[in-house]
Amino acid sequence: MLSQLINFLRACFRPRSDQNGQLGSDSGGKQDGLLWYKDTGQHFHGEFSMAVVQANNLLEDQSQVESGCLSTHDSGPFGTFVGVYDGHGGPETSRYVNEYLFQHFKRFTCEQQSMSVEVIRKAFQATEEGFLSLVTKQWPIKPQIAAVGSCCLVGVICNGTLYIANLGDSRAVMGRLVKATGDVLAMQLSEEHNAAIESVRRELHSLHPDDSQIVVLKHNVWRVKGLIQVRLLRKKGLGASYKYGVQTFLFPIFFVVAIC
Template sequence: MHKVLQTVVNLFKRKNDDLIAFDEDPYTRSINLERHCFGEFSMANAQANTIMEDQSQVEVASHNALYLGVYDGHGGVEASLYVLNNLFNNLLRFAHDNDNAIAEATLREAVADTERRFFDYVLNNIVQIRTIGKVGTCCLAGVLWKGVLYIANLGDSRAVIGSVVNRRVSAVQLTTDHNCNDPVIREELVSLHPGDDTIVMEKNGWRVKGIIMVSRSIGDAYLKRPPFLLPASFPSYEKVPDPFERGVVSAEPEMLTRVIEETDKFLIFASDGLWELMSNDQAVQIVHKNPRNGIAKRLVTTALVEAARRRNVKYRAMMTTTPGKEPNVGRRTFHDDISVIVVFLDNKTPLIKKHVHDLSYRGSTDGSQPSGFALSALTVAESHSFTGDLKKSFKKRFKGSTSKGQSSRSAEGLHLLLDMEGDSGDQTESSKGKSPWDPVRKHLKWKKH
């Protein structure tokens, strides 16, 4: 075989072997490709810490909307799990109060309310969980609502959009990394805390008070509220701020609104574990040049290969390590937790005729569950459409598959959802009388208990 051709073949085999290794890796998982009402999406993650502190979710609406969330926890998993379980629901509640519509203010209010309620959670649990005042999470939340993208960001997870003009793809970073290693962030902190010469300190990289790299987060109560400020919370080299008139870490999200243009082809939402190992341009080129199916897995695999290369080992050798920071054998010494969502934007007009269902996907689990969108007036502002071969569409949706083995999607969650919908007294004009769920109930031979 010609030498150049052999090189190409070897490169192809190596790339495929890395993807196979990802599927065999006990600390990775992915959802290869699923539909949303504006196109398709893919998810993947890799664990490095003893407990996976990253959380991610995609909430698919039957039409009108799509919700994305990446929550990179630190100090523990309580904050990222709390945001995973509450922020989206808070958004739906505020949207209901906003005449069943989403705007930038709606998302901002949802984030603020999630922060407030997490502090209540900390107060209620601090006796049982003494360390919970030191737990926090970055939060990257986005909503695509009728062709407009709203993003709220705290911390150093990142949203990047891939735009294609004349077949050339470019990466546009939509969010700011609230990380003290950025001199702009350090300047912002100094301006917000005049007279505090130790607001940013260089301790294994630049950090707020020499403690934490991110300048914005949800949680981190001990850095925000006096009741949680204990001398033991701070390292021996740094004294407790006195007086503690304002938090040294902010809970104010950076907000962005973007009308999706025809040139905007896909979004990448990812925790900093990905961006530590590749640039925006590298990520966008990978998405643009490769098949959609499993594209998030390909991004994470590329990052893991790079993490191993930096330690002069192969990915498969790195796979033998266990989660945690134990020197030489801890996975965290190679890379951080990584979470990635790739969303393809095929059409600003929801694809109602393709029977996209209200489903919830989480990076920590295979398959899907019914989404809160199903009970929200956000998705009934326009008439439901269950025309066509419903039986075939329904079976295909709930049979579906993910990578790392094919997982059957049970209809039990939908039965529960239908129970809830049947008990609801809050019906809109479009849902009174004949329920849009009737065809689904008929297909399931559903009976109310």
């Protein structure tokens, strides 16, 4: 059982290795019980570390680090792509995102011949549409697939710029060194989408004025359709739209900052 888990965790971590983003000899990572970790790895802009801990009987989450060419064309641009996909209700959505989001990202980067917010936006939308098409096909034989979803947090470093795109309530945090004291301050870079946030509830009501039950206070917790606190709907998370009857596509919230 443990060996199967470790193999699965390794499948979650799929760093890209090429002449522009070589990985160290410890590319497979290490394990300690239900913890999988990688202390140090190489990417296009330096080093990274990574860890995954299994908290449920079935691991619903996925993650990936891709470094090197960010386009289907070998001429670039070059950089690093990091994705964290927090699955809910099952692993199907996060696995789908892990397999297809970066492929769409590279395709749109090639079409535009550069990296931009629009590239990420199109990649998110293409992934969403692809998964919903899969749900439509599998619904008659696997109706439970309509109840799964995933948050989607992506970070891209390219040409001296950091791009952050977030759907759901995962969080991107950057450490900032205070030279005077040597302390490291945590700076949140992403905005969360959670029904506990009043602005999110207002947005949901404005998007669904005819649905008085779009947000319900249940057991002192605000929940979408009375079922889930995190927005796993189209535009604030991937998948789960059939379950809640929400078909309007919304785009991720972006954070862009120059780092050079």
